[in-house]
Amino acid sequence: MMARRDDAPPDLNDQIVALLPRLRRFCVVMARSRDGGDDLCQATVERALSRRHLFDPGTRLDSWMYRIAQNLHVDRARRVKTRGQEIDVDEMASVKGDDGVRIVEQRSALERARAAIARLPDDQRALMALVVFDGKSYGEAAGLLDIPIGTVMSRLARARRAIDAYVNGTDGNG
Numbered sequence: 001m002m003a004r005r006d007d008a009p010p011d012l013n014d015q016i017v018a019l020l021p022r023l024r025r026f027c028v029v030m031a032r033s034r035d036g037g038d039d040l041c042q043a044t045v046e047r048a049l050s051r052r053h054l055f056d057p058g059t060r061l062d063s064w065m066y067r068i069a070q071n072l073h074v075d076r077a078r079r080v081k082t083r084g085q086e087i088d089v090d091e092m093a094s095v096k097g098d099d100g101v102r103i104v105e106q107r108s109a110l111e112r113a114r115a116a117i118a119r120l121p122d123d124q125r126a127l128m129a130l131v132v133f134d135g136k137s138y139g140e141a142a143g144l145l146d147i148p149i150g151t152v153m154s155r156l157a158r159a160r161r162a163i164d165a166y167v168n169g170t171d172g173n174g
Contacts (some may be wrong), residue, residue, distance in 0.1 A: 012052055012130055015061050016045060023065055030073045040076075044069040109167060116166035124159035 021045060028037030048055070055064055056155050117128060130141040131152070138156075142149040165172075 012055065013049075016048060016065070019062055019065060020045075022062065023069065027069050028071075030069060040069055040073055043072050043121060047072065054107075070152055112167045113163060116163040119166065120159050120162060124155050127155050128159050128163075155156070 020041070024037060024041045026167045027041040027044065028034055029038045031037040044065060048065055055061070067071065117125060120128065126145065127141055130136045130144060136144070138149050138152045145152075
């Protein structure tokens with residue numbers, strides 16, 4: 001906008017407000033989305049107001065503002081290209097993610113369970129492998145190892161108690 005000859009030039013803030021609808025349309029086109037365009041428009045206005053001392057009153061405000069918007073857009077595109085997409089932390093608060101503490105605790109428990117299984121006698125470890133890991137029935141395990149089904153049940157019960165005691169620290173060694 002050019003300064004009116006009969007009056008003093010309007011305040012820069014008023015000129016920016018008058019330019020907002022056109023600037024927003026420009027920013028939406030540049031950003032290829034309404035949300036991105038609104039963000040770009042806001043950043044453009046903030047930049048213009050913080051650098052108002054650089055505006056030459058004899059030049060076109062719209063050209064100056066569009067140039068600011070274009071430069072901000074190019075800078076953001078470069079930043080995304082080099083750093084990846086930026087994500088607003090506040091927007092991510094509602095996104096479900098993994099609980100780091102829970103994961104560490106589960107890994108620790110898993111390591112203790114592996115250690116407990118490694119400590120089992122061979123006959124109990126073999127039955128754990130067949131029944132728990134391979135999903136065999138007690139009868140199938142008994143047949144594979146050529147032992148009575150009652151022996152399978154008692155060895156598995158002892159193995160499970162030993163693993164539980166070791167994992168939960170009640171065996172005197174945890």
